[in-house]
Amino acid sequence: MTQTELRPQTGLATPAEIQRYQRKVGSILYIAVNTRPDIAFAASRLARFLVNPGQEHQDAADRVIHYLSHTRHRALRFGGPGGxxxxxxxxxxxxxxxxxxxxxxxxxxxxxxxxxxxxxxxxxxxxxxxxxxxxxxxxxxxxxxxxxxxxxxxxxxxxxxxxxxxxxxxxxxxxxxxxxxxxxxxxxxxxxxxxxxxxxxxxxxxxxxxxxxxxxxxxLTKALPAGKWNRFLYQLGLEDIQERQQQSRKQEGIEARL
The missing domain is CATH 3.30.420.10 (Ribonuclease H-like superfamily/Ribonuclease H)
Known part of the structure; x- marks a missing residue:
């Protein structure tokens, strides 16, 4: 999502447009609640327009889905000191x-x-x-x-x-x-x-x-600029595990051939 605030549309969405938008936001909310706190703010904003979404809202939801697709290898890190x-x-x-x-x-x-x-x-x-x-x-x-x-x-x-x-x-x-x-x-x-x-x-x-x-x-309270985003991901403990997954698959392949 951009830092521009989403606003209600003046027209009326068709039932098909409403259903399509609700399916998008439902999927985004599921991920935001369970594994991806980095999109919690965006999900909260998108969920306000479920009744009458416009093209601006459809595009914003698509951008979040696009972001999730390109960062699908990010996962929360668990374990460490502290209570x-x-x-x-x-x-x-x-x-x-x-x-x-x-x-x-x-x-x-x-x-x-x-x-x-x-x-x-x-x-x-x-x-x-x-x-x-x-x-x-x-x-x-x-x-x-x-x-x-x-x-x-x-x-x-x-x-x-x-x-x-x-x-x-x-x-x-x-x-x-x-x-x-x-x-x-x-x-x-x-x-x-x-x-x-x-x-x-x-x-x-x-x-x-x-x-x-x-x-x-x-x-989680505002749309951060690009310069602060990586630090935010670090604070959340969202790490890119793609390299780790590739190494794990290689190891499994080696063990399977032995």
Whole structure:
């Protein structure tokens, strides 16, 4: 996809066009949810036009499929040091049609990405801090669920506290301060703020600052320029395994001849 925002078309799509687009996006979503976090943002945007897609949307879906075809040898790397680490990010009011913000989170276990999501927030926020708070709350809820699941599976963690990376210092100050200081007229944002403070004070969640350049979830909230794309793939742990596959096939051929 390009960095140009997709917009609704003014005409009406035919049933055949709708079906064709829905099949494309359905396939893209399946891959985005299961193995390819690098297209999560694109899949989220494409899924907004399932009812009345135009040619612009068809072309955007085709570009994602073309990209997947040319990068089909990329796979997630698993295994390594570290426990459960999470990252959350938001892109404030980036949707020009309704000025709702995009949000995303990633969950990494033992240095391998096991969960991610890119979505649009359900409400309009009035500041970057509010948007980041909602994104942080979503990431915390998902990571607490994963933590409980790991406990049921008797997976031992060196540190039971969940660390969540955030690149907004004001948001971190709000959830870690001894006294709540958020002033907002949005009741649900205030509720999320107090819930996050409760989890932080209870020692279940720790929110840590990370630079935007090191924020892994950043590429799930916006279309990155080409210059930043390879670094994003590296952060996700998406490696090209084509050479490894070729070596494996050669080895299998040698063993078969012995």
């Amino acid at each position: 459960l680490t999470v990252a959350s990010d938001a892109s404030f009011a980036d949707n020009t049609l309704d000025r709702k913000s995009s949000q995303a989170y990633t969950i990494r276990l033992f240095d391998g990405l096991i969960g991610w999501r890119a979505s649009k927030q359900n409400t309009v926020t009035t500041s970057t801090t509010e948007a980041e708070l909602l994104a942080l709350a979503q990431a915390a809820k998902e990571s607490l669920y994963v933590s409980r699941l790991l406990k049921e599976l008797t997976v031992q963690m060196d540190d039971p506290t969940i660390r969540i990376d955030c690149d907004n210092t004001q948001t971190i100050n709000l959830v870690t301060a001894e006294i709540a200081t958020l002033k907002t007229k949005l009741r649900h944002v205030d509720i999320h703020n107090h819930w996050l403070r409760q989890e932080v004070q209870g020692g279940r969640v720790q929110v840590k600052y990370t630079k935007s350049t090191d924020m892994i979830a950043d590429g």
